[in-house]
Amino acid sequence: AQKITQTQPGMFVQEKEAVTLDCTYDTSDPSYGLFWYKQPSSGEMIFLIYQGSYDQQNATEGRYSLNFQKARKSANLVISASQLGDSAMYFCAMTQDSGSARQLTFGSGTQLTVLP
Amino acid sequence: DTAVSQTPKYLVTQMGNDKSIKCEQNLGHDTMYWYKQDSKKFLKIMFSYNNKELIINETVPNRFSPKSPDKAHLNLHINSLELGDSAVYFCASSQDFSNQPQHFGDGTRLSIL
Numbered sequence: 432a433q434k435i436t437q438t439q440p441g442m443f444v445q446e447k448e449a450v451t452l453d454c455t456y457d458t459s460d461p462s463y464g465l466f467w468y469k470q471p472s473s474g475e476m477i478f479l480i481y482q483g484s485y486d487q488q489n490a491t492e493g494r495y496s497l498n499f500q501k502a503r504k505s506a507n508l509v510i511s512a513s514q515l516g517d518s519a520m521y522f523c524a525m526t527q528d529s530g531s532a533r534q535l536t537f538g539s540g541t542q543l544t545v546l547p
Numbered sequence: 548d549t550a551v552s553q554t555p556k557y558l559v560t561q562m563g564n565d566k567s568i569k570c571e572q573n574l575g576h577d578t579m580y581w582y583k584q585d586s587k588k589f590l591k592i593m594f595s596y597n598n599k600e601l602i603i604n605e606t607v608p609n610r611f612s613p614k615s616p617d618k619a620h621l622n623l624h625i626n627s628l629e630l631g632d633s634a635v636y637f638c639a640s641s642q643d644f645s646n647q648p649q650h651f652g653d654g655t656r657l658s659i660l
Contacts, residue, residue, distance in 0.1 A: 464646030470588075476637060476651035483646060520588060526646050534580070534592040534603050535639075535649055 434458075435525050437538035444513045445546050451498070452508040452541045454523030464526045465506040466535065467497065471519040479521075482506060513545045550574050553638045553652035560628060561660050567624045568655045570638030578602075578644045579621035581613060584635040584654070593636075596621050597644045625657075633659045 434457040444450035456465065467479040482490045482497045490497040498507040510517055523538040553570040560566055572579065580603075581593040594613045595603035601613070610626045621638060635656050639649040 462646070466648060468651075474635065474656070475653045476639075478648045478650060481648050522590065534595060534605075535582075536592075537590040540588050 435523050435536055435538035437523055437541050439541045440539070441542045441544070443544050443546055444510075446515060447512055449509060449511045450513055450543065452510070452521050452523075452543065454506045454508065454538060456504050456506060456523075456525050458504075458525065465497065465499070466524045466526070467495070467506075467508045468522045468524060468537075469517075469519045470522065470540075471516075476522075480508070510543075515545050515547060518543060518545045551638055551640055551650050551652040553636075553655055555655060556653060557656050557658075559658045559660065562628055562630060564628050565624070565626045566628060566657070567622055568636055568638075568657075569620070569622045570652060571620050572638075572640040572650075573619065574640055574642075574650065576640040576642050576650075577618055578641045579615065579618070580639040580641075580649060581621065581623050582637040582639060582651075584637060586634070590637070594621075594623075595644070602644060628657075628659050630659050633657055 436455045463484045465482040469477045480492045480495045480497050482499045489499050494511045496509045520540045522540045524535045526535045551572045578597045580595045584590045593607050596615045599615045612624045615621045635654045637654045638652040641647040641649045
């Protein structure tokens with residue numbers, strides 16, 4: 432069974448600073464995908480970034496980067512130059528590519544607040 | 548040019564009623580999903596369809612019945628609504644049934660009185 436752990440229920444960061452949101456995962460499957468989603472207070476789920484288990488380089492998308500450490504089974508999200516609009520709930524998620532268990536499993540989320 | 552759209556956005560109804568939530572995607576994706584987000588923000592898969600075929604059916608009461616008339620639509624019908632059904636329901640789609648990003652609709656907030 433796959434499992435995603437986000438140990439930070441809430442985080443605060445000063446505007447323009449960088450912040451790292453932690454995510455660890457547990458799977459015995461060699462092929463899997465790791466995702467980060469943002470959920471602002473308006474409620475929609477916004478896809479941010481994806482990392483495949485076989486990808487050699489860490490994924491980056493604009494101000495978002497995924498610090499993928501396979502041996503430690505961690506997939507932390509780094510947001511550089513935080514903006515007030517980054518205040519939201521952030522979810523780490525994983526999907527596996529084996530059998531029929533290809534659903535997206537979510538962590539419990541981290542509420543990020545960017546301070547002016 | 549909405550990618551994944553679900554209607555209605557809000558649904559307020561009484562216990563015991565039957566209601567439906569519609570979902571459509573215009574991304575040309577093969578796979579669609581329904582998720583439930585509870586009051587603690589925890590998201591859990593309910594169903595997944597790939598090319599109109601049911602692939603995942605998690606432990607969900609059989610009062611919940613998904614219907615996929617074509618691969619661009621996945622509707623969710625709920626019979627005999629209960630208080631515990633109050634949640635936000637998200638529809639999502641992905642290119643295929645593999646490690647591809649899933650794109651979500653804006654959610655339907657269901658409130659049972």
